[in-house]
Amino acid sequence: MRLVVLGGGESGVGTAILGKEKGYDVFVSDFGKIKENYKEVLISNGIDFEDERHTEDLILNADVVMKSPGIPEKAPIVKKLIERGIPVISEIEFAAPFTRAITIGITGSNGKTTTTMLVYHLLKSAGLNVGLGGNIGKSFAQQVAEDKFDSYVLELSSFQLDGIVDYKPHIAIITNISPDHLDRYDYKYENYIDSKFRITMNQTEDDYLIYDADDEAIAEWLKNNTTKAKLIPFSLTKTFNEGAFIKNNNMEVIINQDEFKMETESIALEGKHNMKNAMAATSVAKLMQIRKATIRESLSNFQGVEHRLEKVLKIQNVQYINDSKATNVNATFFALDSMNSPTVWIVGGVDKGNDYNELMSLVREKVKAIVCLGVDNKKIIDAFGNVVDMMIEVSNMNDAVRMAQRLTEKGDTVLLSPACASFDLFENYEDRGNQFKQAVQNL
Structure with a gap:
């Protein structure tokens, strides 16, 4: 089986390493320059690569192609692959079948990095054997190749979700949706919204979708489309029998009839949007059956994300x-x-x-x-x-x-x-x- 990887960055090199380990004939091609540190990794793993060009003869003979999220569908080489019916997938789609770990997938126009880091912080503080990947940190594929985590927290961009076929997270979060990257979606907002909701398309009745119930685009999509996943909403203005909400200056999260309460002012993150990120992350912690004391402590000592307020x-x-x-x-x-x-x-x-x-x-x-x-x-x-x-x-x-x-x-x-x-x-x-x-x- 020939695996061609387009893009020699973090996700590309990670996918190449996993592909090699699983017995694929691997080739990496980058139209730009591959950074020296990544070149060294490819050389030491004995993986063939090229940069500053795409040699069609070496690419169009692929059985499967992993495309880095930064490369648009409109790129000439991608168009040629699609015309020939060669599957073009994302790193997440390629790597997921090689791990039995459960994944928590987090997407949204804003707040996804903070929410991802907060979920990871909550699970790690509870002593879980957990990895962090996707759009952030070390390549998910490389972690699947080298580490043996029981669960992964993955930040997923719409571009990564565009490249999935069968992947499903056990727990999905959509933090919010607002117009972004419309240049990649033919300037159609609905295409971008559909792209975000790909996160739930393969979920079953045993899976969960945590979402912002105050978000118009999300509410509209859920009204007109269905998902099999169990829905867990969060809101600053509404209350729920099951979900997360604010009441009397407390954040309350009720899941499976079990209630968690915490004073909003004890939560380290400031601002209304961060209260939503905290509700989403706490919902995951509850689903993962983390002790209330651990959740409280983690929410009160979380440091936030660099370059975000x-x-x-x-x-x-x-x-x-x-x-x-x-x-x-x-x-x-x-x-x-x-x-x-x-x-x-x-x-x-x-x-x-x-x-x-x-x-x-x-x-x-x-x-x-x-x-x-x-x-x-x-x-x-x-x-x-x-x-x-x-x-x-x-x-x-x-x-x-x-x-x-x-x-x-x-x-x-x-x-x-x-x-x-x-x-x-x-x-x-x-x-x-x-x-x-x-x-x-x-x-």
Whole structure:
């Protein structure tokens, strides 16, 4: 059996290692450059590879192809594979049959990383033998090859879900759905929503779907479609006989007639959206039968995720916050919503079809000045030019932070929450966040 892996990054190299271990004839092809550390891993495992090209003769003879999530379906080589009827799948689909571990799959437009990290923290604190993978950390496929975990917590992007056929998580979470990556879905929101719901398409009556009952797109899909999974909702405004909700400043989670209660102010994560992430994660912990004392302790000591509303420093009584992971409007909505002081907002990057109107009322209420950090800021300037007193364009992070500092007074906040992808000026959102933190430390 010939396995061709498109993309020589974390998921690609991990899949190649697992494929080799399972007796496949493996070939890795990357149209870009493969990083040296990954090349070394491929060489030491005796795996053939090429980079900066796709040699069709070596690819189109595959029995199965694992495509890295970053490669679009519209890529010429992918189109050719599909035309020939060669299965093109994701790392998760390839690796899942080789493990008997149960998986907890987490998707959503926002909050999925925080929820994934929190679920992992809860299960690990309880002493479970658990792995963390998917869109985050070490490749799931490589862990299946090398580690023997009993369960995995997987962050799953819509791109990874597009490449599944039979995979099903035992427990699925959809944190929320808002327009994102529409450039990959023919600019049709419903295609993107369907993509997220692929997480539940193979689930059975023995599986669970935990979801945000306040989310319009999710509610609409559930009204018009069915899943066999047992539904467990969470909400900030409704209450349930089974599910998670807020009542009298307590978070309550009721599953199988067993109730868990915790005061909301004892939960380490701040903000309404994080309360939802905590409800989703606690629902998993209850399904995994983790002791209440352990859940309480884990929720009260969880540190949060880097580049997500991360407090960097307070300088001259101005708080600097790194929310570089906010790569869409909805994520930035949460960030602005949780600001309690006049805010200088650093925004911009590669726009993925954003509608900034959703932010208008929050910008009017909370933002005193905007620093645009991107190659093309026209849409942002058109949207907010008349709304804030001060609007400045910059082309690098040091200038952005220095300008922001000049615009602040004591008690203000400087918030980097770009609402856009980072690829115009940075390698990725981590690079953008790290440059922000470095620039703040240099003030």
